[in-house]
Amino acid sequence: MFQIDNMSRVPIYEQIVNQMEYFVLNGILKEGDKIPSVRHLSMELSINPNTIQKAYYELDKRGIIRSVPGRGCFVTETAKSTLSTKMREQLTDLRELVHTLKLADISKEEILSCIEEVYDEQEQ
Amino acid sequence: MFQIDNMSRVPIYEQIVNQMEYFVLNGILKEGDKIPSVRHLSMELSINPNTIQKAYYELDKRGIIRSVPGRGCFVTETAKSTLSTKMREQLTDLRELVHTLKLADISKEEILSCIEEVYDEQEQ
DNA sequence: TTAAGTGTACTATTTAGGGTAGTACAGTAA
DNA sequence: TTACTGTACTACCCTAAATAGTACACTTAA
Numbered sequence: 001m002f003q004i005d006n007m008s009r010v011p012i013y014e015q016i017v018n019q020m021e022y023f024v025l026n027g028i029l030k031e032g033d034k035i036p037s038v039r040h041l042s043m044e045l046s047i048n049p050n051t052i053q054k055a056y057y058e059l060d061k062r063g064i065i066r067s068v069p070g071r072g073c074f075v076t077e078t079a080k081s082t083l084s085t086k087m088r089e090q091l092t093d094l095r096e097l098v099h100t101l102k103l104a105d106i107s108k109e110e111i112l113s114c115i116e117e118v119y120d121e122q123e124q
Numbered sequence: 125m126f127q128i129d130n131m132s133r134v135p136i137y138e139q140i141v142n143q144m145e146y147f148v149l150n151g152i153l154k155e156g157d158k159i160p161s162v163r164h165l166s167m168e169l170s171i172n173p174n175t176i177q178k179a180y181y182e183l184d185k186r187g188i189i190r191s192v193p194g195r196g197c198f199v200t201e202t203a204k205s206t207l208s209t210k211m212r213e214q215l216t217d218l219r220e221l222v223h224t225l226k227l228a229d230i231s232k233e234e235i236l237s238c239i240e241e242v243y244d245e246q247e248q
Numbered sequence: 249t250t251a252a253g254t255g256t257a258c259t260a261t262t263t264a265g266g267g268t269a270g271t272a273c274a275g276t277a278a
Numbered sequence: 279t280t281a282c283t284g285t286a287c288t289a290c291c292c293t294a295a296a297t298a299g300t301a302c303a304c305t306t307a308a
Contacts, residue, residue, distance in 0.1 A: 009133075011266060025227040037283060048268050053285075069284040070275035087228030090221065091238060097218055098242045103149040104211030108243040112236060114215060118222045119232040133265095135295060161254060172297045177256075193255040194304030 001036075004045055012047060016055035021064060024079045025087070033075045035065060125160075128169055136171060140179035145188060148203045149211070157199045159189060 002019055004012055023029040035041075038056060042049040056073055059065045064079045076082075098111060126143050128136055147153040159165075162180060166173040180197055183189045188203045200206075222235060 013266085022224075022227075025224070038285090039283080050269085051267060054266095056284085067284060068276090070277080070282080072276095072283060084228045087224060088230060090225060090228075091230070091234075094218075094221055094225065094235070094238060095242055097214065097221060098239055100146075100149070100211060101214060101218065102243060103146075104208040104214075106212060106215070108239065110215075111218070111239050111243075114218060115222055115232065115235050115239065118219055119226060119235075137295080162256090163254080174298085175296060178295090180255085191255060192305090194253085194306080196254060196305095 002041070002045060004047065013051050013055040013058065016041075016052065017058050017062075020055070020059055021083055024064060024075060025083050029075050029079075031075050031077045031079060035073045035075065037072055126165070126169060128171065137175050137179040137182070140165075140176065141182050141186075144179070144183055145207055148188060148199060149207050153199050153203075155199055155201045155203060159197050159199065161196055 001023075002016060004015055006012075008015065010018070020029070020035070029035065036044065038049050038052045041047075042052045045052075056065065056067060060067050060073075063076055063082050065073045066076050067073045101111060102108075125147075126140060128139055130136075132139065134142070144153070144159070153159065160168065162173050162176045165171075166176045169176075180189065180191060184191050184197075187200055187206050189197045190200050191197045225235060226232075
């Protein structure tokens with residue numbers, strides 16, 4: 001499920017956070033779902049439990065999961081809508097990236113067709 | 125000219141590299157232009173000379189500038205075309221970002237109008 | 249020739265973040 | 279009771295980044 005890139009500059013705990021959010025947005029994880037326990041995921045990814053805990057703590061703080069001592073961690077009911085709102089802020093990143101591409105003399109048409117492609121893709 | 129964000133996770137030397145490339149793409153720095161000396165930029169930004177040197181070394185390696193001992197550093201004749209080619213590879217990043225926005229239920233139309241805006245902007 | 253400015257090359261040191269190791273405690277559920 | 283869960287804590291290691299300081303060779307202009 002999770003893919004960790006040890007060569008990345010992005011810290012492992014943040015990779016886990018990002019992928020968890022991606023899974024929620026993508027519907028792979030749904031509201032109320034139980035996610036892997038700290039120790040279990042730690043074993044599966046061969047990562048120290050503290051690192052997983054750090055990721056889960058961050059996700060809890062963001063309202064994506066809820067940690068229940070003794071029971072486990074679960075995706076909150078509001079996770080997806082919270083993320084959708086947050087993602088909208090990435091429109092700023094989009095503008096910056098497109099601006100850079102424009103400077104590189106990449107045509108508007110090329111950008112637009114790129115957008116069309118992504119939106120016409122079927123999710124598997 | 126340069127803006128350094130000390131709170132950023134991106135290393136200072138890499139911020140300088142990025143901004144130098146941006147200036148070249150944007151036409152603020154042109155082929156043959158002399159760029160600030162290591163010591164001068166070091167003073168201006170209150171950054172250790174070694175950090176500036178590291179950035180310049182990287183830019184030299186990428187073919188964006190040429191360092192000439194005793195004379196200074198200059199933007200190469202091929203800098204802009206080199207960067208344009210490299211920027212084209214960022215179309216992959218664009219796809220990923222758009223994919224994320226799509227997952228967040230942001231409409232295609234909203235994305236497209238965002239693109240239009242950027243391309244219709246006048247550069248100052 | 250001299251002086252100032254240039255890039256370059258070192259070594260040593262500090263700092264902060266990330267990650268690991270190990271232990272311990274309390275709650276939950278079969 | 280037993281095994282699982284999240285949580286908390288200290289200590290330690292490692293790496294990259296950045297700083298500090300010095301030194302050398304080259305170029306330019308006075």
